[in-house]
Amino acid sequence: MxxxxxxxxxxxxxxxxxxxxxxxxxxxxxxxxxxxxxxxxxxxxxxxxxxxxxxxxxxxxxxxxxxxxxxxxxxxxxxxxxxxWPDNHHHHLVCISCDSIECIELTGCLEKEEKKIMKENNFKTIKHSLEFQGLCAKCQ
Amino acid sequence: MxxxxxxxxxxxxxxxxxxxxxxxxxxxxxxxxxxxxxxxxxxxxxxxxxxxxxxxxxxxxxxxxxxxxxxxxxxxxxxxxxxxWPDNHHHHLVCISCDSIECIELTGCLEKEEKKIMKENNFKTIKHSLEFQGLCAKCQ
DNA sequence: CTATTAATGCAACTTACTTGCAATTGCAAC
DNA sequence: GTTGCAATTGCAAGTAAGTTGCATTAATAG
The missing domain is CATH 1.10.10.10 (Winged helix-like DNA-binding domain superfamily/Winged helix DNA-binding domain)
Incomplete structure (x- = not known):
């Protein structure tokens, strides 16, 4: 199934x-x-x-x-x-010319950073978003 | 002035x-x-x-x-x-309850990561956005 | 087959934002 | 100060994404 x-x-x-x-x-x-x-x-x-x-x-x-x-x-x-719903957390490259979207993965450095920030700011994260906007290989 | x-x-x-x-x-x-x-x-x-x-x-x-x-x-x-227009690049903590927004700064790890990704994907970044959504100190 | 209620369609509405056009106004030149 | 040009503005109407109320339809359990 x-x-x-x-x-x-x-x-x-x-x-x-x-x-x-x-x-x-x-x-x-x-x-x-x-x-x-x-x-x-x-x-x-x-x-x-x-x-x-x-x-x-x-x-x-x-x-x-x-x-x-x-x-x-x-x-x-x-x-x-x-x-x-993603099994693996990932982010996106969005092409501002052709609107195409690619998925990417990051290493762990962001998570560490996130924990630190949340502690410092007394903020409880539900989710975060990291999106890159620019030009894909075709559109450059 | x-x-x-x-x-x-x-x-x-x-x-x-x-x-x-x-x-x-x-x-x-x-x-x-x-x-x-x-x-x-x-x-x-x-x-x-x-x-x-x-x-x-x-x-x-x-x-x-x-x-x-x-x-x-x-x-x-x-x-x-x-x-x-920001002199210093920064990101945001957005409270999903009261809509308040705080500005935060990150260390350099993200920039390194970004360069790597751009090279691997042959993508030319114009800008990136990193926003955290969650609950601020008041709203928890 | 029947009853229940999840799901749907429709029309009207809201919100964010845009457009065309005529009227106004900042400001530079006289 | 007056004049003229074009930047700026207001108004009304329009668009696109998303929402709501309500009557109708249809999936599924018994």
Missing amino acids: GLTNSILAGFQSKGYRLTASRKAIVRIFLNSKAPLSAVELNSRLKKIDVIVNKTTVYREIDFLKSQKVIRELPFGDGKKRYEK | GLTNSILAGFQSKGYRLTASRKAIVRIFLNSKAPLSAVELNSRLKKIDVIVNKTTVYREIDFLKSQKVIRELPFGDGKKRYEK
């Missing part, structure tokens, strides 16, 4: 229903390498002939977020973007 | 005009410790009885951005926020 199916089975066991849009959206997020905005998700659904109202798309995103299947990423363009 | 005035004098020498709203907005950004959204800026203007149309606020933000007096920060809440 694939990851998509095991997530869907988990939903069902909790009393949530397996609708066509839910199945399609989970599958899209799990197979997408790049983070998706609500609008991008909607157009991917159209491509595979799953016609869903935008309200449903937003509600499904909220649902998947609450179920920790996806997480929200903070980019600076006024659009919220989401990606499948 | 203060920083605000020298910036304003610079505008004038380039043929831009010193209007009441421009003067007030530059002063607000230079004196604000926390980054401001367009809406927040507008309400600060109201407080000091400088009544400006929101269109003007957005246009002035664009202008100050193009003049590198302020820069845009990437937060994930659907609102663009701006702060005075």
Whole structure:
């Protein structure tokens, strides 16, 4: 049983229903390498002939977020973007020219730094975001 | 001559005009410790009885951005926020409960990491953002 | 098959931001 | 001080992302 199916089975066991849009959206997020905005998700659904109202798309995103299947990423363009909940914490290279997004991993130095800062500032971190904006190989 | 005035004098020498709203907005950004959204800026203007149309606020933000007096920060809440162009690069602690923002500085480990990543990915960075979201001392 | 209630669609609304255009105004030259 | 140019502004209307209330539909348990 694939990851998509095991997530869907988990939903069902909790009393949530397996609708066509839910199945399609989970599958899209799990197979997408790049983070998706609500609008991008909607157009991917159209491509595979799953016609869903935008309200449903937003509600499904909220649902998947609450179920920790996806997480929200903070980019600076006024659009919220989401990606499948990462097993490994990582960050992004966002090309300001072609909008492409690559995932990268960092070494441990940031975590140390983070702990220190949190202690000094008496701040309890829920999440952090580190995103690089610039030009990808193609666009330089 | 203060920083605000020298910036304003610079505008004038380039043929831009010193209007009441421009003067007030530059002063607000230079004196604000926390980054401001367009809406927040507008309400600060109201407080000091400088009544400006929101269109003007957005246009002035664009202008100050193009003049590198302020820069845009990437937060994930659907609102663009701006702060005075920083002499020293720094990052932010954003409280998800009360929306307060604190500025922090990091040690050099991130820069090293950044150079490595850029080389490996053949990516040319324009800027990076590192923001921590969580709960401030008051809100815990 | 039926009942329950999760999920959906629709329309109207909100918020952040933008655009076109006519009116205003800073300021430099006279 | 008056004049003229173009930078700046306000207004109204528009766009795009996201939200809400409510009536309807449909997935699933019994």
